[in-house]
Amino acid sequence: MTAGSNPGLAAGPAVGSAGVPAIEFESVSFAYPEGTLVLREVSLRIEPGESVAIVGQNGSGKSTLVRHLNGLLRPSSGRVLLDGRDTRPLHVARLAGVVGLAFQNPDRQLFAGRVSAEVAFGPRNLGIRGSELEGRVRAALEEVGLADDSATNPYDLGYSRRKLLALASVLAMQTPILILDEPTTGQDARGVARVREIVARVAGGGRTVIAISHDMRFVAESFRRVVVMREGRVVLDGPPGVVFGEASWPELRAANLEPPLPAVVGARLGLRATPTDATLVAALVAVRPGGEPDDPKRPAPSLGS
Amino acid sequence: MAVSAEPGLLPEYVRRMPDGRYRGLNPVTRLALAAVAAIVAFGVRDWTGPVVVLGGVVLSGATAGVLRKMALFGLATIPLVASILLVNTFFYPNAHDIIARLGPLSPTWTGATAALQATLRVVAFGLSAALFALTTPMDDLLVELERRGLGRRGAFVVGSALGAIPRMAERAREVTDAQRARGLDTEGGPWRRFKGLVPLVGPVVLGALGEVEERTMALEARAFTAPGRPTLLRRLPDSNWQRAARWTLLTGSMGLAGASIAGLVRLP
Structure with a gap:
């Protein structure tokens, strides 16, 4: 996988070398200067093209963990490797070409007078100019549904659209690794669906997507792997069907998390691995007398939020 | 009106009173001590003022842990102290008692003495302010000031002004992180850093303005402007001797500083 014409790790290999994980945390611990230990010996390996959701209660270390990927934080001990290369000697500005991080609060980053200028900021910092820059800005705005607002002042947009703008500004950087911090906060159903589509498209294109979220339905439906953190440690790691399965509920609840509704309904009905509406409906259809749905072309019904 | 602290009715953080010789003092007493330290450190000439303040502050700091x-x-005063020492030692006007000739520069004993005195004053004042900030929860100070008639609006203005500094610092840190994550190089040369100011200053200032609006509405929604005196949950210990000490120290220090400046009192 490459990052367009991003400088990325420059002299180093492009993220996505054969057989090398895109991201590897090797026994990473992190403590703030006043001594608060936030990460404890975290080891995690994420392959190129994986879509991974990191969940956990507030203060469990999720945001701290992902800030290690672009060098905003450095491990107190252990190593963070991108494509097998230690990130310690690399500056944040250089890592930004490899790891795009959309922060939770859009108002902490928006500054430009026009939406298009805001989106161009990141790629421009990566050295992108001219028609390629324009193309990236246009594509990112279309992707989040803000193409008609390119001349608007970002602060004239509502919160949910400012959040999509912040996402577009990172999408335009076309980094091999994309990190989204609480991307669905403040989004209505259409906004959540749009974020879900973006995650699917980016991961489908072979790039690695990581999201931090408290929205378990979004997590179950959008990601192929879920990592649960509690008190600075990884306590669960697997596909949504396993992590949200009944056997994991005690650990989930210890992390102040609730499994998504389809997983609960499925478990009550004695069905396994039903973390999403679609998997639950499929399981119900499979066990129903007759075996096949009345009309196979009819879309699976949604349970709603 | 303040209510008495009844166990079981109020949460622990409201009922818990500060303890210890220094921390147990009323916040207003500590504020008065900080003011006295500033007056004496800068108002009393020669060595006595700053040395006494420095000694008292260090002793109080040790007592408060x-x-x-x-x-x-104190490290924050280093740039200021360094410039004081350099400028006074090397460029003190009309001083001729040269210590040594260092090329074009001629440090003087008079300049060095003045530099040391000024340094002592700055450090004594800086540590006194640090002692006050480190040992006085802002909420406690505001409750006490409000109880003494500062008024809700006044307390809010003081609290907002003092609380704005750490909030702005936190906001600036987050904004910097967000822009660095988008490739803004804040580690390069002076021109790069200067160019990086706009993306940093914009969200900090706009965010702060937005926060003011939100806070105003949140205050209105919680009956901030309702008539009548608010109920203060917390009453911190005070005493007649502290009241007397506050007035005595404040008036005494002002008198001493005035006399020292006027040359009526000469201390070593």
């Missing part, structure tokens, strides 16, 4: 943190605060 914050001496190490105070030292960290």
Whole structure:
């Protein structure tokens, strides 16, 4: 996988070398200067093209963990490797070409007078100019549904659209690794669906997507792997069907998390691995007398939020 | 009106009173002590003022258990102290008692003495402010000031002004992180850093303005402007001797500083 014409790790290999994980945390611990230990010996390996959701209660270390990927934080001990290369000697500005991080609060980053200028900021910092820059800005705005607002002042947009703008500004950087911090906060159903589509498209294109979220339905439906953190440690790691399965509920609840509704309904009905509406409906259809749905072309019904 | 602290009715953080010789003092007493330290450090000429303040502040800091943190605060005075020492030692006007000739520069004993005195004053004042900040929860100070008639609006203005500094610092840190994550190089040369100011300053200022609006509405929604005196949950210990000490120290220090400046009192 490459990052367009991003400088990325420059002299180093492009993220996505054969057989090398895109991201590897090797026994990473992190403590703030006043001594608060936030990460404890975290080891995690994420392959190129994986879509991974990191969940956990507030203060469990999720945001701290992902800030290690672009060098905003450095491990107190252990190593963070991108494509097998230690990130310690690399500056944040250089890592930004490899790891795009959309922060939770859009108002902490928006500054430009026009939406298009805001989106161009990141790629421009990566050295992108001219028609390629324009193309990236246009594509990112279309992707989040803000193409008609390119001349608007970002602060004239509502919160949910400012959040999509912040996402577009990172999408335009076309980094091999994309990190989204609480991307669905403040989004209505259409906004959540749009974020879900973006995650699917980016991961489908072979790039690695990581999201931090408290929205378990979004997590179950959008990601192929879920990592649960509690008190600075990884306590669960697997596909949504396993992590949200009944056997994991005690650990989930210890992390102040609730499994998504389809997983609960499925478990009550004695069905396994039903973390999403679609998997639950499929399981119900499979066990129903007759075996096949009345009309196979009819879309699976949604349970709603 | 303040209510009495009844166990079981109020949460622990409201009922818990500060203890210890220094921390147990009323916040207003500590504020008065900080003011006295500033008056004496800068108002009393020669060595006595700053040396006495420095000694008192260090002793109080040790009593309150914050001496190490105070030292960290003290590091913030290094740039100012360095410039005071350099400018006074090397460029003190009309001083001719040269210590040594260092090329074009001629440090003087008079300049060095003045530099040392000024340094002592700055450090004494800085540590005194640090001691006050480290040992006085802002909420406690505001409750006490409000109880003494500052008024809700006044307390809010003081609290907002003092609280704005750490909030702005936190906001600036987050904004910097967000822009660095988008490739903004804040580690390069001076021109790069200067160019990086707009993306940093914009969200900090706009965010702060937005926060003011939100806070105003949140205050209105919680009956901030309702008529009548608010109920203060917390009453911190005070005493007649502290009241007397506050007035005595404040008037005494002002008198001493005035006499020293006028040359009526000469101390070593």
